[in-house]
Amino acid sequence: MSKVKVAFTLNDQEISLLVQPGERLLDTIRDRLNLTGTKEGCGVGECGACTVMLDGQAVNSCLVLTAQVDGREVRTVEGLGGEEEVDKLQQAFIDHQAVQCGFCTPGMLMSARALLNDTSSPTREDIKTALDGNLCRCTGYKQIVEAVEAAAEAEGAD
């Protein structure tokens, strides 16, 4: 099968690659570009561990082909904060003990980031809807909801 050329922005950097037409964005990010913050928990679009932002929307990167992101903008957990800094959402996850094993965390953060970029003061229901595709087996979700609420508030205060 002939490879396809793909050019896209990843965490504000221009990327240009030759990929197999069937290659998943998840594999491109993890294996080829060595950004392993994005996780694979199910491979079928059910767990949300692989969530990244594609043009600002949260998507499951295990269901997206890299060929589809040509010309688009991809953001992963590594592109959330600055080099030294973490962003307010990440800080809220730290402050509210919203992290246990941390395997769901990158995906949770990306789904929550997409929500907060869209909605500055989300309701609890909005948060639950935005995170409904992200499974967490450790936290029981409560401290995650609290963290997202706190981040929304902190960002609203800016």
Add this chain to the structure above:
Amino acid sequence: MIFRNETTISLRTEKEAKTWFKTMLFWSFSIFFYSIVISGRILALIVEIKINKEKFMREVFPMPERQQINKSKKRVDARAKVTGKAKFGADLKFHNMLYGKVVRSNYPHARIKSINTDEAEAHPEVAVVMTAEDIPHNLFGVIIENQQVLAEDRVLYIGDGVAMLAADSREAAREAAELIEVEYEELPGVFGVEEARRPDAPVVMPGEENNQVIHHPLRKGDVEQGMAQADVVLERQYTTQFVEHAYLEPEAVTVIPEERNTLVTVYGSVQNPNATRDALATVLDCDLSNVRIIQDNMGGSFGGKDENISSMACRAALMALQTGRPVQLVNTREESIIESYKRHPYTMKYRIGARENGELVAMEIEAAADSGAYACQTPFVTWRSVVQATGPYEVPHVKTDTYGFYTNSPYTGAMRGYGSPPVIFAQESMMDELAWELGISPEEIRRKNMFANNSRTASNQKLDNHEVSLAEVMDKALEAIDYQEKYRRYSQPQPGDIKRGIGFAISYRGVSLGAEAIDAAGAIVSVQKDGSIIVYSGLAENGQGLKTIFSQIAAEELGVSLDRITHMETDTSISPESGSTVASRSTLMGGSAVKNAAENIKTVIKEFVAEEYDYQGEIVYRDDALFTSEGSKLVDFPELAASAFHSGVFLSSYGWYKAPGISWDEETGQGRPYFTYVYGCQAAEVEVDTGTGEVRVLNMAAAHDVGKAINPANVRGQIYGGTVMALGHALMEDLGFSEGYIRHTNFDEYLIPTIKDAPDNVEAIIVENPDPAGPYGAKSIGEPAMELGGAAINNALSQATGRRLRDLPLNLERVLLGRNLSREG
């Protein structure tokens, strides 16, 4: 000599001598008593001064409050985890690494007639293909060595590995695995404990006479005599299902051959590094010191990354040694669900006798657990069930028999709660049934029978060395959820399809391993010359927050800020072997070991300070410095560390903690199975649509006596996570078994609770009665938080519907059809 002269002088006449003797005696006694009085007085004065001074000091310089303990410190690993920098097993890459793949059985039980690997071997990217024939030492196991690395001539369950290979890329490994041809002769399988225990059942495990893995009896009093005294005798059967751990990270290991003086070094999501090391040393037939396991971040485990990780590590190691290249094995979710061990399903028969006033007089219990294809941890899992099966109640006459049986289902092992969630589900459902039968409230029946201080358990252990806080946890949980009012309200007829109910459950739980195994743990605390501190622990971080807790303890003892501490990953070549990170034992056992190591260092510091700073008194460690008891600063911690180093003083230590003694009689189940217990109560409020069978848990309240919360936010996190995991167990989790086949192999069908399934609110209530056995009085929370929810939800559901269900999960069908009504006893 002088004495003799005097004696000679004094013996001039008998009379004189007597008088002299009397005088001497008088004066000696007088002086003696006087000196006692004087010294007593002086002592009293000194004590008085000292006490007053201490009182004075206390008032003027109040004892610094603890700086780390009982504080919701941020997790030490949170930053790495929110930035994506934290490395998990599948994130590692090594030069020249191969990707492994395992070919698994097509049948739950079959004879392997032939395996043809020729085509796979011919694949240009394949480096090695192996079958059981290539593995001289093919068996391992923690308790009974009968788990096969790869199946020899029979596959015993659907997840048994038959062949394995490693290739240059994942795709090539996948492709080549398809090329392996296995010819099977399907054999009749044994499914479920009822079938397994029949005398004519086929024997699952080669070399065994029947399918029984274990039987634990317990006898207290005379159960028939007890039943004869009862006004009411109820008999019920309850069942629970196989449950998948569903850690979000599928299992991953990488094995590097012959690296740094070891035969193999293993990285990965290993819950119990020492158990995995044992398995590797057995399978590779080498010394423990030749195997090194370094733990990566664990994406959840809940008891689940033990034997199946050991099995994967053995497979990867064999291929790595064969090829001389690193081999990585990462399961897909489907592979994980097909192969990994599950929570034991239980079939439990309860017979319970009570007087009219609710007083329990006798309990007879038979609990049978499905061990699946291997023994794995069944002997220990079922042992915990024995101790908890009668619940936290005083019962004079008890007879329990707990069994494990081999079947051709997936093997079962440790999962959060171990042997307790099934028996608590049965036992606490039964208490409600009994209350209904007697016409008293669920609350009253529990209050009448539950343990208090000095109660005796079914094992006849007197609970006299810690606070038995059942009444306190129960009061607090019920109050938080407004139980009485809601119970009254939901007891009235509720019109329409939507009905609500409220229920609760209580438990006592033995802390740590109990009589399962030797119970000791170790740690290393090492102060560097700049005052930074490295901690190594033999117990492992599984995501629960162990590193944070241990860092807090080290920081508290040495009075330093948390960021001075670096908690390393468990490394079996460095960390003291401490048994498994299971049984909610980390804080108590490992925490005590860290504390002990820090205390050892403080003993050395005290000597050094006496010499170097000319201060002999008590040293207060706080704010990154050392202070005198009067509060004047002696030296900053980094400066102390530097000067100790430059004086040749060693500020590192191993710490060790051995659990207090226990005893157990295998024949009668009597003794002191655990050195201490924790107590918990969880209440649930549910809403059920009787038209569709849908159940929603609206609220939960969970009160747990943890002894002392080292980190309250962490404790709450354990409670929130535990209750939601229990909710999944109770309402939805189902592997879709049929005759040994698993139908639900990914999260689209094996449903675990999402954020919307979680209750609207979970109230976590931390109760603290410090326990003499734990560091700062701390005990445990990981498993207690998970064991009660199933029963609480079931009890609430029964109140809502007026019907009692006895089989988990309480899914739509069961709630709607009440299928097991026919079993009403």
